[in-house]
Amino acid sequence: MTTFDQVSDTASEQSTSGAATKWPRYLDATLGFDNHWHPAAFGHELGEGEFLSVTLLGDKVLLTRANGVVKAIADSCAHRGVPFSKDPLCFKAGTVSCWYHGWTYDLEDGQLVDVLTSPGSPVIGQISIKVYPVQEAKGLIFVFVGTEEAHALSEDLPPGFLDEDTHSLGIRRTVQSNWRLGVENGFDTTHIFLHRNSALIESNRLALPYGFVPADRDAMQVFDDGWPKGVLDRLADNYMPVFEAKFDGETVFAANLTGEEKKVAAQISVWVPGVLKVDPFPDPTLIQYEFYVPITETQHEYFQVLQRKISSPGDAEAFAVEFEETWVPDALHAFNDDDVWAREAQQNFYGERDGWNNEQLFPPDLCIVKWRMVASDRARGVRSARGAKA
Template identity: 30%
Template sequence: MTAIPRNQWYVAAYGREIGNELFSRTICDEPILFWRTATGEVTAMADRCVHRRFPLSQAPSRLVDDQVICGYHGFTYGTDGRCVAVPGQTRVPRTARLTRYPVVEQDSFVWVWIGDPDRADATRIPRAPWLDSPNYTTVSGMEPLAARFGLLVDNLLDLSHETYLHGGYIGTPEVASTPITTEVDDDAGIVYVSRHMDDAECPPFYAKSTGLSGRISRWQDIEYTPPCLYKLHSRIAPVGVLPNDDGTDPDAFHVEVVYAITPETEHSTHDFWAVARDFALDDDEVTDFLAESNRTVVLQDVEALDVLEQVVAGEPERYQELSINIDTGGLAARRMLKRMIDDATTPVAAS
């Protein structure tokens, strides 16, 4: 049984990664070929020629006028995946077509549906509107992770690790010492984890970007929509400064930290990260600093999780955990993910 939830939307790429050339990425064990058509739409289909399975993203395969020509024997496919020409005969076999994947471009991401295409409902894709909003400045990237995606989910749902793994960047003693509250909305499919630090040290990540010196009020409100989209609403303000009753919050700094957690295979993950801020919008120094710092933080996680994957994969019979309060959010997320996996593998009853 697979440990990856299917019949789900996953982030496959940033829109900027896909242009008018062949681009390949493996999502949930499926090698997928992407390109942006002449009309600007992103198209997604299997990256394996139906003839002898040569990867269509691989040179000398090429894209000519919205048709991809296999570099091995020349089978040619249109944007709908249908084969339009084969060598040595005029008749194209009827079954010669590539699997197509539903695709939606939204909030700077390219989302792809993995599973039964008839169940793809684009309205269910969770939103991250800050990422392409003019009211925010965003830095983003993607790091490959040689670990199963569940380890990254655990990692992001329990930020107490910031104190230890990310000291000197985003970690301070208060993150680990402040208790969390966890809420699960099963109908909406969201796990919330909150940690509000009312009087905390300001870590360099926020001191340098906001210019605040001295102690701060630091709120971390996590909103995870399994399987793929994780949002950390981060609020930083001088100690004692609170939002107004009407919800406006002009004296605080807001950072929306977004992760898209996309399985590449059962044991590797695409770790998409983005940091959107509502202050110092045109300050390139702040932009460069946040990009560099966050990438460093992500790589600290990657290094730790790559090690953990080796442990988990290598010692399955001895693998045992001991969970405490800080793990409540992670455990709730695991339950939701398990349900998604079970649902996707349960045959739908005939009606």
């Protein structure tokens, strides 16, 4: 593990923009990390024979479900470049036809298998478009973006996410900020000050402090051998929670604790290519996972997933009702809306005002520093507006 002082002594390198930095590949990854699995949608969003267009790391991808299996293909016809998703056509399961001139592709390998407006055309079998590996797990559709052979899905997910005795439910929405601001907002140990007036704290009787003072500078554990790779911060064991805020020696505000409040966020971790795990949250019976998937350099898709251990179909049904009635409005919106607001408020500074070189970090930001370094050193590939590189 690396202390904050050791981080400060680490030699800087240059990003492709020419900036001196201790995390050059992270700084270059304006569109995320290539050669990793990323969630594209929830399974319930895609019925049999339906189509759904998504953008992952700048790639426009068309999803469809054929014979129960999700397929992903580039959302652009090789002929004149129009997106299939404007009016997707399927005349035979396992294929997609372009609405413009009838060019028809096999969803398995992307090969052009027919041209409906020119039978026997010489281009048939000579042209193909990109297809993407797909896996469906825990209610999510994951797409592998990159040029390498797809590795195991588990390598890009936090430990425990794929546990068989769990059930996951979630929502997704588009946030107007770079994806890195999403990851760092979620992992920031002192950003909880932002949530000080959240209705969730009172409605669910949470013991959520205004901030944390580290008791152990080596509180974080870095996982950089094997996969998945990430940083784990044990808040419950290595930090002193701050429940009273003082200014100039006088109490500004304080939490009125009774001792009966629920304790949450015992540990928070973040994993390559950009997945947060808060254990437990927003209730001791739940774990919250957040995925921040780059769309453009100024937008990311925000996947908010709650997971609970279950032992029967009845447990899953009860969770679904509770999810819709309580956790979506009170936690995933009322509470996390604060986070969305904060990320979008940062976008101008980091996107237009060279914030990566002008930010002023302080010791509690060690968690962010460690995440940047692990991601920069260990992510498989980098995607930016200038293209992908190793």
